[in-house]
Amino acid sequence: MTLTGRAGLVAALGIVVVLFAPQPGPALAGVCLLLAAGIMVDLVFAGAVRPLRFHRSGERLVRLGQRATVELTVENPGSRRVRGVLRDAWPPSAGAAPRELALDVPAGERRKLVVTLTPTRRGDRESVAVTVRSRGPLGLAARQGNHYSPWSVRVLPPFLSRKHLPSRLARLRELEGQHPALVRGQGTEFDSLREYVIGDDVRSIDWRATARRHDVVVRTWRPERDRRVLIVLDTGRTSAGRVGAAPIPLAGAVADGQGGLLVRPAPRPEPGWPRLDWSMDAALLLAALAARAGDRVDFLAYDRSVRAWLSGASRTELLSSLVNVMAPIEAELVEADAQGMVAAILSRAKRRCLVVLLTDLNGAAMDEGLMPVLPQLSSRHLVLVAGVSDPRVAAMAAGRGTAEEVYDAAAAEHARLERRRITARLRRHGVEVVDAPPDDIAPALADHYLALKAAGRL
Amino acid sequence: MAGEGVRVRPEESVPASGGLAPAAGGGSVPTSPTVRSVWRGGRLIALLGLIVVAVATAVVLLGPDRGAQRFLDPDDTSLQGSKALAELLRARGVTVDRVDSAEAARALGGDRLLFAGDTTYVDTSALASLPGDRLIVGFYDLPTLAPNVDPVPEAVRERSRDPECALPAATAAGSAYIGGVAFEVPDGGTGCYPSHEGSTLVSFPNGSGTTTVVGSASFMTNLRLAEDGNAALALNLLDTGKPVTWLVSPDTPPAGDLAGTEGRSMYDLMPAGVGWSLVMACVAVALVAFWRGRRLGPVVVERLPVVVRAAETVEGRGRLYRARKARARAADALRAGAIDRLTPRLGLGQGADSREVVAAIAVRTGEDAQRVGAALYGPSPETDDELVALAGYVDHIERKVSEL
Structure with missing residues (x-):
């Protein structure tokens, strides 16, 4: 049960009544009894909350940054009208609105309410409880009860880099069938025969076919298809670091001025997105491109154990499967186990493939983790390491003027030197490296993939 | 259009592996406790609470009545009381009468020993003419009961003191725990238990008997009575063969003084409704508190990911340098970063030594070779200003080289 403001108001009026009553003692007893009787009437005649039934429908999948609507149908099988407020409780990062909904369900009927979710975090968000507060006829007291009505919404990665996809697909078509190459080279395979037109390279004339067809026929070539691409996402501690400016604000990023009791000495820079999310964005663009290019894409997320594994998805369903697999992945605050990761890759990729490792090019972590075991991987596969660099470090390195800024610049320069050193070492091992700031990592990785494909190195 | 084939349509695909609980339209389960379940779960606790309250009430009601500690009260058994002394006196055949007002003391008549212990609310001026022996504690009653004794204004520490006098009651008792106030010995009197300032026990004859003034009465309390010669001194002073009028302070100050000119207090003047409406106000506040305090549904907790900016390690290193x-x-x-960027631009290999680099820069940019050498390979700067200048000059070199 609960009371309403009206009960408090009646009691407050009672103060005046008691103050001016000729016999204050009995007046007090009278007002209290009246109030108690009113509350009892309300509690007895309020619509029952317990027999209410709830049904949900609506969206189960939503991309981060978009809105999802979930409908909640309230069925009142009781004998009295239920009038009051309803709260559909979701975790804070689900961004459920409005917080309270007005409810008025006559006996034996049902009503549909709509809750809008604006998630601020990837992963599965599950509804927690439905609370109904059913007012009595006098409006003095209300019955209140909770129901559990399960519903889960999966928040998918936003795939913001899909804006880069058309231009990369156009580039891919240049390499591919629509613009078949006439020169046979490494990494190309036979595509088709066609009639010779003036300007074609005479060396590509297929004389045997020409003899059969009474016409001059040339062979065309296209880049190899059905290569394998394995995208490996490092979900260890380095992937939790936030870089860049968040295109979609995430839960946990405390806005300035809303810090509550904590007094902040200075406005802190916006924390941005975790490296993990930028890497996912890049992985999605690469997967979309590779699927269109006819390659098979597998996906592995690993820190100290396999967090996600996707293999053998058909080309049309690859992206939807991939975002679904990626959605619940969070950065784990443990050091990634590079040896285990390499073992997991080797056990899954039997044939030669392009292993795209999305990680951080962090000197200390790389030296101890990946560097010693990388030769095992690069001897059997083509390895591409992609790292998201921090634009804040670049900004710090350019800082001049005061001694503080120069010290910061020196620290940033130190970090960048370390990064260049590790990049150079990786390249010496025959590993391809893509190092780009958050906004450019997805197109840079896609371009590198296209370059590898054009060079026939897959 | 090129992009259409790969557009993501999340609405249409649910992963084969699942991960979503298929609720099939949802049903619902009420989760609030029913009245019956609350009663079932809470009845044991309610019973225990009831038992605790009952036991506590019984103990309070049936237990011995321990009132406030009353100093020097012959009926008080607490450490501050003096029941032990009173009982000792009665065992020796001395009549001890406890009175708590001047009128009662006068009613008992004269030629007794008047013991003025704690007289906070007693008007002792009415007793000034009462004949007989007197034993006075402290200096409050001196102007009325012993006007010829003057206290020394400095406080005297209470401790065990020796009699050092010829008073038989004191010498027989020996050392005693006394102090508090010291007095100047009046003419014809005896001063005992001296401190530096004066005697803490003074005895002198008045018209109809003996008046004794003591600086403190701690030695007569139940706490101290068994120590030293305290009991002996107290008995010697009180057992004079006369009945004892033991004056104590009444429980409540005499009423009537606080009322106004017409004998009516503020509460009498207030309308009767004010008190009752105050009760009603409490009820109203309680109702409003319950209204505002009741939450609409549970608090939802969520484990949020930690927010760590990746640049924090670099900023930390910068602060350490500073x-x-x-x-x-x-x-x-700074130098290593600049050289790393300069060497490829100058067409030098990774392993180029300092002279090659400096020479190449000097030739390309026309800068002074010595200055370039000092900036890129020279000694470390001595001050922060030199460091800032160095950073600026290295920037300048880089800019010049990149402009080539």
Whole structure:
């Protein structure tokens, strides 16, 4: 049960009544009894909350940054009208609105309410409880009860880099069938025969076919298809670091001025997105491109154990499967186990493939983790390491003027030197490296993939 | 259109592996406790609470009545009381009468021993003419009961003192725990238990008997009575063969004085409704508190990911450089970064030595070779200003080389 403001108001009026009553003692007893009787009437005649039934429908999948609507149908099988407020409780990062909904369900009927979710975090968000507060006829007291009505919404990665996809697909078509190459080279395979037109390279004339067809026929070539691409996402501690400016604000990023009791000495820079999310964005663009290019894409997320594994998805369903697999992945605050990761890759990729490792090019972590075991991987596969660099470090390195800024610049320069050193070492091992700031990592990785494909190195 | 084939349509696909609980339209389960379940779960606790309250009430009602500690009260058994002394006196055949007002003391008549212990609310001026022996504690009653004794204004520490006098009651008792106030000995009197300032026990004859003034009465309390010669001194002073009028302070100050000119207090003047409406106000506040305090549904908790900015390690290193004034390291990092960027632009290999680099820069940019050498390979800067200047000059070189 609960009371309403009206009960408090009646009691407050009672103060005046008691103050001016000729016999204050009995007046007090009278007002209290009246109030108690009113509350009892309300509690007895309020619509029952317990027999209410709830049904949900609506969206189960939503991309981060978009809105999802979930409908909640309230069925009142009781004998009295239920009038009051309803709260559909979701975790804070689900961004459920409005917080309270007005409810008025006559006996034996049902009503549909709509809750809008604006998630601020990837992963599965599950509804927690439905609370109904059913007012009595006098409006003095209300019955209140909770129901559990399960519903889960999966928040998918936003795939913001899909804006880069058309231009990369156009580039891919240049390499591919629509613009078949006439020169046979490494990494190309036979595509088709066609009639010779003036300007074609005479060396590509297929004389045997020409003899059969009474016409001059040339062979065309296209880049190899059905290569394998394995995208490996490092979900260890380095992937939790936030870089860049968040295109979609995430839960946990405390806005300035809303810090509550904590007094902040200075406005802190916006924390941005975790490296993990930028890497996912890049992985999605690469997967979309590779699927269109006819390659098979597998996906592995690993820190100290396999967090996600996707293999053998058909080309049309690859992206939807991939975002679904990626959605619940969070950065784990443990050091990634590079040896285990390499073992997991080797056990899954039997044939030669392009292993795209999305990680951080962090000197200390790389030296101890990946560097010693990388030769095992690069001897059997083509390895591409992609790292998201921090634009804040670049900004710090350019800082001049005061001694503080120069010290910061020196620290940033130190970090960048370390990064260049590790990049150079990786390249010496025959590993391809893509190092780009958050906004450019997805197109840079896609371009590198296209370059590898054009060079026939897959 | 090129992009259409790969557009993501999340609405249409649910992963084969699942992960979503298929609720099939949802049903619902009420989760609030029913009245019956609350009663079932809470009845044991309610019973225990009831038992605790009952036991506590019984103990309070049936237990011995321990009132406030009353100093020097012959009926008080607490450490501050003096029941032990009163019982000892009665055992020796001395009549002890406890009175709590001047009128009662006068009613008992004269030629007794008047013991003025704690007289906070007693008007002792009415007793000034009462004949007989007197035993007075402290200096409050001196102006009325013993006007010829003057107290020394300084406080005297209470401790065990020796009699050092010829008073038989004191010498027989020996050392006693006394102090508080010291007095100047009046003419014809005896001073015992002296401190530096004066005697803490003074005895002198008045018209109809003997008046004794003591600085403190701690030695007569139940706490101290068994120590030293305290009991002996107290008995010697009180057992004079006369009945004892033991004056104590009444429980409540005499009423009537606080009322106004017409004998009516503020509460009498207030309308009767005010008190009752106050009760009603409490009820109203309680109702409003319950209204505002009742939450609409549970608090939802969520484990949020930690927010760590990746640049924090670099910023921390910068602050460390600053805190330790690590100019050499800072300059080395800046130089190494610049050289790393300059050598490819100058067409030199990774392993180019310092002279080659400096010579190449000097030739290309026309800068002074010595200055370039000092900036890129010279000694570490000595001050922060030198470091800032060095950073600026290295920038200048880089800009010149990149403009080529």
